[in-house]
Amino acid sequence: MRALRIYAGPIARRHIEEHGLQPADVGALPAAAGGPKGLILGPLDRFLFGDWLPRTDHTIHLVGASIGAWRMATGCLHQPVQAFLRLEADYIAQHYELPPGRKTPSAADVSQRFSEGLEAFYGGRIREVLTHPRFRLHIVTARGRHVLRREHRIGTPLGYFGAFVSNTLHRRAMGAWLERVVFSAPEQGVPCPLPFGTDDFPTRQVPLTEQNFQPALQASCSIPFMLKAVHDIPGAPPGAYWDGGITDYHLHLKYDCGPGPGLVLYPHFQQAVVPGWLDKGLKWRHRATAFLDRMIVLAPDPQWVHQLPNGKLPDRTDFARYQGDLPARIRDWTAAAQASQQLADEFAHWLRVPDPARVEAL
Numbered sequence: 001m002r003a004l005r006i007y008a009g010p011i012a013r014r015h016i017e018e019h020g021l022q023p024a025d026v027g028a029l030p031a032a033a034g035g036p037k038g039l040i041l042g043p044l045d046r047f048l049f050g051d052w053l054p055r056t057d058h059t060i061h062l063v064g065a066s067i068g069a070w071r072m073a074t075g076c077l078h079q080p081v082q083a084f085l086r087l088e089a090d091y092i093a094q095h096y097e098l099p100p101g102r103k104t105p106s107a108a109d110v111s112q113r114f115s116e117g118l119e120a121f122y123g124g125r126i127r128e129v130l131t132h133p134r135f136r137l138h139i140v141t142a143r144g145r146h147v148l149r150r151e152h153r154i155g156t157p158l159g160y161f162g163a164f165v166s167n168t169l170h171r172r173a174m175g176a177w178l179e180r181v182v183f184s185a186p187e188q189g190v191p192c193p194l195p196f197g198t199d200d201f202p203t204r205q206v207p208l209t210e211q212n213f214q215p216a217l218q219a220s221c222s223i224p225f226m227l228k229a230v231h232d233i234p235g236a237p238p239g240a241y242w243d244g245g246i247t248d249y250h251l252h253l254k255y256d257c258g259p260g261p262g263l264v265l266y267p268h269f270q271q272a273v274v275p276g277w278l279d280k281g282l283k284w285r286h287r288a289t290a291f292l293d294r295m296i297v298l299a300p301d302p303q304w305v306h307q308l309p310n311g312k313l314p315d316r317t318d319f320a321r322y323q324g325d326l327p328a329r330i331r332d333w334t335a336a337a338q339a340s341q342q343l344a345d346e347f348a349h350w351l352r353v354p355d356p357a358r359v360e361a362l
Contacts, residue, residue: 003342004298007299017356020354029075031071032249039340045074047348056134065220077128088337139184139244143239148178162177168278249279269299307339309336
């Protein structure tokens, strides 16, 4: 294993030592926000949804924020391998023409183009996502409160400043500005129970339907100031909805996946599971907690990452780095995505001969 690192919480490590890891052990898959970084998880997604997870027939919860929600919704489609290949190709090829005099595209333009892309990707296929026989999708969004209840050129920056200050004092205090709203696919006609506790942060659950699927998914991907908020999603409380990564950047949640081992298998782009986007600079919140005791994180080795183009994972800074040179960005992002096949190959090999010594503490 030169590319892949495996980390696990204490309960998950003990289970692997005694039983190895089988598809039937998995109760949930989280999928983080992180934009282009998610490209390196494509081969793992294709292996898990196209080969490994179909070997079991129990319910598995898929919890996603931002690009992670898009990935997990894709895993619910028929022929998921082909769907993940299309997602990868579409994401790599995305491009926004800059209006004269602007260095970045407008939020309105990005939102419009993204909406059109979602319609093209999922048009006529939403029922596949909602009626998957085993997978239950949960899309995480952030709903604005008080001054953030509507998007406004002055109120929104002020509201996010207030959220930043409140979050620095205590994560739950950010709930005065933003609440977690989770759109959950139905199970026998009612929303599937959440696979995690909600005592950590103000939370609402809303049924995911054909009418609100696309606006909920767009909201979960709507980075403040880069895209427009999505307002008044059908079936949900009124207000402005933004990127689910604001409240739950890496989905550091108190997972409870019901009977059985209920392990949480997490293809991720790093070891740390950071609670919220505003916690990125708060290193003391990057440590594992008891919430993650049943979690197994699959992440790239930092030394392997140095071998990728530019010595790093693809990220949003690349849009500026390659401004005016779209073919170069497509070339380097494609190279990174292709190199990450090694992650999937090494995990498949480890599953055949699961060596507990390769599992590090999360």
